[in-house]
Amino acid sequence: CVASQAFTASTAFAAKPLTIGFSQVGAESEWRSANTASIKDAAKKANVNLKFADAQQQQSNQVKAIRSFIAQRVDVIAFSPVVETGWETVLREAKNAKIPVILTDRAVKVSDPSLYVSFIGSDFVEEGRRAGRWLVDYAKKNPGKQLNIVELQGTTGAAPANDRKKGFAEVIAADPKLKIVRSQTGDFTRAKGKEVMEAFLKSEGKNINVLYAHNDDMAIGAIQAIEEAGLKPGKDIVIVSIDGVRGAFEAMMQGKLNVTIECNPLLGPTLMQTAQAVVAGKPVAQRITVNEGVFPAEVAAKEFPNRKY
Numbered sequence: 001c002v003a004s005q006a007f008t009a010s011t012a013f014a015a016k017p018l019t020i021g022f023s024q025v026g027a028e029s030e031w032r033s034a035n036t037a038s039i040k041d042a043a044k045k046a047n048v049n050l051k052f053a054d055a056q057q058q059q060s061n062q063v064k065a066i067r068s069f070i071a072q073r074v075d076v077i078a079f080s081p082v083v084e085t086g087w088e089t090v091l092r093e094a095k096n097a098k099i100p101v102i103l104t105d106r107a108v109k110v111s112d113p114s115l116y117v118s119f120i121g122s123d124f125v126e127e128g129r130r131a132g133r134w135l136v137d138y139a140k141k142n143p144g145k146q147l148n149i150v151e152l153q154g155t156t157g158a159a160p161a162n163d164r165k166k167g168f169a170e171v172i173a174a175d176p177k178l179k180i181v182r183s184q185t186g187d188f189t190r191a192k193g194k195e196v197m198e199a200f201l202k203s204e205g206k207n208i209n210v211l212y213a214h215n216d217d218m219a220i221g222a223i224q225a226i227e228e229a230g231l232k233p234g235k236d237i238v239i240v241s242i243d244g245v246r247g248a249f250e251a252m253m254q255g256k257l258n259v260t261i262e263c264n265p266l267l268g269p270t271l272m273q274t275a276q277a278v279v280a281g282k283p284v285a286q287r288i289t290v291n292e293g294v295f296p297a298e299v300a301a302k303e304f305p306n307r308k309y
């Protein structure tokens, strides 16, 4: 009788679905939509009760969402931080409430690494380096004059903006012909990418040889601006961007984008597995990275049918 009671209790416990509170950055890009879809889909498949909150690119909304998850006593809090800094207080509140926190996609800068249990996402510095390596190689194959680069940065203070800038700058420093002449945020959106590119074209005229965009959406917005200025994107201005979304492959097949560096948004299944492991008391890695490639325009048509986002 005791054994059967114990069995019933543990079965009931195992059947209780896990509740995860997830605070998403927003819906700023094609990449982000794929990331949200991956998380929602994986939660459904894993029978996880997902409480999803869209922060609309505002850190204050994320802090509010995390506090509400703490008040609701969710099993795990996961979030993709809009910016890197300013998280100590709210993460300590989660830790004091004994709710484990998992970071996805973007990292935070905190003095106490025990404020989160795991970070699942890309190596953004390496993505920036890959973009830089492609350009250094391009410059080698096309020797001659100085190449003036304009840079569309991601959201100010966001890990991918900081890291992609750093990795790219580190690699192009090896070639004195490569020079960043303008650099400004386009907030990871198409609309802002277009607007800032228009301003770059106005101030620099035909002096721009290369555009480095921290994501495909800003590159796609900038392509519009370049065409409206009567120039040929991908030819008059070489374009290097990051993410590897379908829109970038389409632009490459049209000859308007030269290369995209992959950033994998399909983090949902790993998030669910990690959350389940944490709640079951199993050890998890503090850093989980994902495998990513580099796709130049020459391979776009062949790769396009294989793309999952």
Ligand code: AHR
Pocket (backbone or CB within 6 Å): 028, 029, 030, 031, 032, 105, 106, 160, 188, 214, 215, 216, 217, 242, 243, 263
């Ligand atoms: O944090 C990942 C970045 O955020 C993606 O590169 C970008 O498209 C998104 O907005």
